[in-house]
């Protein structure tokens with residue numbers, strides 16, 4: 001069995017732009033933690049789990065982060081074979097749904113945590129995935145998180161134990177069997193871009209060509225795309241990026257999205273004008289048979305394609321909680337949860353970080369984990385179980401009452417800033433997300449919609465004063481580093 005220290009060795013932490021070995025460990029001077037709450041387990045060492053570890057330790061809690069992979073960074077640990085159906089796949093495989101050419105879709109000035117800005121590296125405001133991985137490794141080094149990490153260790157089960165504690169069954173790589181560890185609380189940071197979701201009822205199993213999910217797409221230099229007729233399904237960020245990338249090598253790309261059915265002519269014209277001539281827009285897929293795909297909008301002719309690339313999202317899964325019956329995930333959300341974060345019954349002792357989508361991820365995780373940490377340390381408290389359950393019920397009832405899609409429960413479009421304000425307020429006066437970051441995020445959103453192809457290489461005049469705030473933040477951080 002790997003020892004705790006041994007397990008964290010060999011992370012190959014970066015120093016790079018952040019200075020070799022620079023450390024700036026800040027502990028909050030808290031006198032005591034909530035009686036009975038001391039040992040906290042974090043599942044996952046991605047962007048959510050790492051900042052959770054830091055925030056928990058700032059509250060003087062004893063933290064153990066279990067990570068099944070051998071590297072920190074989760075999604076950002078890209079390899080050519082990192083998809084969910086990769087041949088090297090094992091329980092210890094880090095699944096990453098990134099692709100080789102991926103550049104971030106948010107400017108670096110706002111992507112990082114509050115007190116650890118991205119520094120100039122590649123020179124681009126929208127860097128490649130490797131730079132994000134370096135950033136996260138540097139974060140571990142800078143805040144001295146290594147000793148909390150138990151790498152190559154899979155959490156197989158988690159369930160409530162006597163005395164309000166949690167029993168985790170963990171299995172280090174190479175061990176035949178897992179062993180039990182007991183904690184006062186569990187913070188679930190296992191990510192939600194791993195388990196591919198496909199449209200139901202279209203007859204995907206009857207398709208006779210090649211098909212793959214975007215989680216397994218790595219490059220377009222692939223026989224399934226080069227010179228082929230390809231259908232890309234889905235209008236999210238992956239569908240948008242990949243239909244453009246595939247079109248550079250394919251003979252023809254049909255891009256299908258349920259949203260296209262609802263666009264008026266002007267909007268369709270504007271989308272088309274940003275696309276290569278060999279990309280043809282289609283509505284929602286109705287059925288698939290042989291190599292022929294039909295679409296819901298009757299007026300659209302069926303098409304024959306060689307390959308289907310499903311960019312149709314992911315399921316939420318928490319396999320290690322299955323036996324506990326604590327949460328349900330079948331309906332495309334994790335329930336029941338109060339404020340997308342806390343389990344009403346277990347309160348701060350069972351939390352789920354980063355379930356939101358269409359968010360500013362790293363700051364979102366940071367603000368959430370501050371709330372978790374401060375509740376666990378006793379600095380702030382949650383409503384009663386009944387109040388949290390009632391609020392969760394009312395929230396779910398609202399979604400269903402409006403006829404909205406249940407699997408959009410954790411979608412934060414339009415509500416993210418209010419949510420984060422509320423979380424910060426509930427965290428005993430924790431800092432709010434700065435207005436200039438919100439401003440840049442919103443400009444980026446519009447810029448991306450108007451210039452979907454080239455937004456990453458475009459700086460709008462209204463971004464400049466906000467970017468200067470980001471540059472000033474990076475400068476003062478660098479000056480701090482130099483003083484150390």
Ligand SMILES: Cc1cc2nc3c(=O)[nH]c(=O)nc-3n(C[C@H](O)[C@H](O)[C@H](O)COP(=O)(O)OP(=O)(O)OC[C@H]3O[C@@H](n4cnc5c(N)ncnc54)[C@H](O)[C@@H]3O)c2cc1C
Pocket residue numbers: 043044045046047048049066067068069073074075076093094095097098099103104105106111153154155156189190191192193238320353354360361362
């Ligand atoms: C294609 C794509 C593009 C994206 N682009 C951007 C972008 O430009 N900017 C941005 O900010 N965000 C982007 N994101 C979102 C990105 O996922 C988040 O930024 C963030 O990395 C998610 O972090 P996480 O910690 O929640 O999850 P993950 O990064 O998935 O980390 C979860 C970790 O938990 C571990 N784990 C899971 N189960 C267990 C277990 N049972 N035992 C032990 N360990 C376990 C995993 O191995 C993994 O390391 C993108 C996502 C995708 C898929």
